[in-house]
Amino acid sequence: MHDIRLIRDDPAAFDAAMARRGLAPLAEAILALDSARRDALTTQQEGLARRNALSKQFGDFKKQGQNPPTDLVAELESLKHNLPQGDVDVAAKTEEIHALLSALPNRPAAEVPEGADEAGNVEVARWGTPRVFDFPPIEHADLGPPLGLDFETGALISGARFTFLRGQMARLHRALGQFMLDRQSGENGYTECNPPLLVKDEAAFGTGQLPKFAEDLFQTTEGRWLIPTAEVSLTNAVQGQILSDAALPLRMTALTPCFRSEAGAAGRDTRGFIRQHQFEKVELVSIARPEDSEAEHERMTAAAESILQALGLPYRRMLLCAGDMGFTARKTYDLEVWLPGQGAYREISSCSNCGDFQARRMNTRYRPEGGKGTEFVHTLNGSGLAVGRTLVAVLENYQQADGSVDVPEALKGYMGGLTLLVPQG
């Protein structure tokens, strides 16, 4: 959500920022609405002030046992008749401008590169050396089934984009989640959380899924939304709050299932475990002071990278261009892991600084120490990491010629003695 004052102060800069996202100029229309709303509001407030004053007189007459003069009564009568319409007028204009503003994406940070889509993303770092295979590495979709990655049963009971994990594969999946959560809540200093997976409209609005992206979510019959990421639950944990300066930064992590309808992704990644309706992810969320959010973003990205490094998975860090960033982000790093079976880098984590964009939607503020009043916090979120995609990366990077898969050193303590995944039947 944008600060309307920012648009009033510099409409051209606002339009320029939206243009980077590929949007047509909007400031003029917004400001016209804003001006109409304020006119209506001022008129209404003058009416209310008049009513309050007259009501006081009315009460004074009554208290002295006198009947209020008829012209006083008449004016009150007319105010009583007219004020509700003024309310409706103001509410309608407020709603109109709110609807418009809440559907606009965040302004990209200055250092975010120009670009319309992923082709404009910039590689800023690369870690690890892809392993040299003495046999042709295969994709996880072919490698996985004999190891317990059961796409058929997933499709049987739930349909496309659902997978059933069995035996050693289920164990490896669990090990990955536990390992990541331990790492983030331990060394990396995030507080482990176990949040609700179903949330109210307000929460989905706060993190930006609503009103624009409802079709990407699953909704229960009684109206709650299944979280598409724990970002929604963790970030909204501070909705409506005024935090103390000393409490910041707030760092939270959670391992949760995530649910996505994948509307609009028809035909993409239909094979394999990359794009599922349900997947697990360790999420990182930080609530930070504005002046610290830049550094916090780097710290968070490093926390996500620490998992890839510990698992020995080569990756690169991409700085997303303006056109490829998510709705709420002002700056985003994607981590892309090397998948030798596909011969490509694939997204496995996305770490975003949302600035005060979500904080405004949630109305989350803090009291700066020594300062006056309150200020919106900055929110950040990142995957640390997506468990399913990490499973894919482990399979493809640690595969052997005979179709077995080595368990990475870092996971051995989580595997109950299992050090090698072996094809069954």
Add this chain to the structure above:
RNA sequence: GGAGAGGUGGCAGAGUGGUCGAAUGCACCGCACUCGAAAUGCGGCAUACCCGCGAGGGUAUCCAGGGUUCGAAUCCCUGCCUCUCCGCCA
């Protein structure tokens, strides 16, 4: 799911139709006293928005939304949430 109680400022907690944006206590900030601190005294201390160059003025907010009334923290309805008891249940 059934029955009951309740939701007031950072916290606790008064307030049942106008004099209430709201007593009091605690916390916090400033000043005084003090070598300093504590104690004490005095003063201050909600949020958002609108008008105004400013000084300042105004509006709204006592969970939320409706309603009654000239006027609602206070009365009525609905919803949400919390607590207690019962039922069911992992």
